Amino acid sequence: MDNFTVNANTRASGAASKIHFSYSSNTKVAYEPPLPPLTSLKVTGHLPEGRRLTRPLDVVIAYDDGEVIVSESRFHMHASAPTMTEALIAFRRIFSGYLDLLSSRENRLDPYLREQLAYLRSYISAE
Secondary structure, three states: OEEEEEEEEOOOOOOEEEEEEEEOOOOOOOOOOOOOOOOEEEEOOEEOOOEEEOOOEEEEEEEEOOEEEEEOOOOOOEEEEOOHHHHHHHHHHHHHHHHHHHHHOHHHOOHHHHHHHHHHHHHEEEO
16 A cells, blocks of 8 residues: 655645545545645655655646646656546556666666666665
């Protein structure tokens, strides 16, 4: 089960609210409780293929045309889905899968892609 801690700045006073929620990666979400519009959060925990994040990863949350978009701001890796939970699950899959893609081509990467690979390796480890 993965846990998320969300710090949402939803009031003009600047006071932050904390929201905690969990999901199991093989669970279908029939209803997602309404959350205040978020602009960022820290992702922690498990990734697909028996991997995990070694430290919290800051992601940006955006909303566009009925979709939730989750992206990291350094290399703009992103995923989108109709709900926050689905977008976070998709982001985890893409973030982890990109490590496989770049690793399989490591000998042919240009400097920019080598930097991305080093970045992914700094965040992802096998459990």
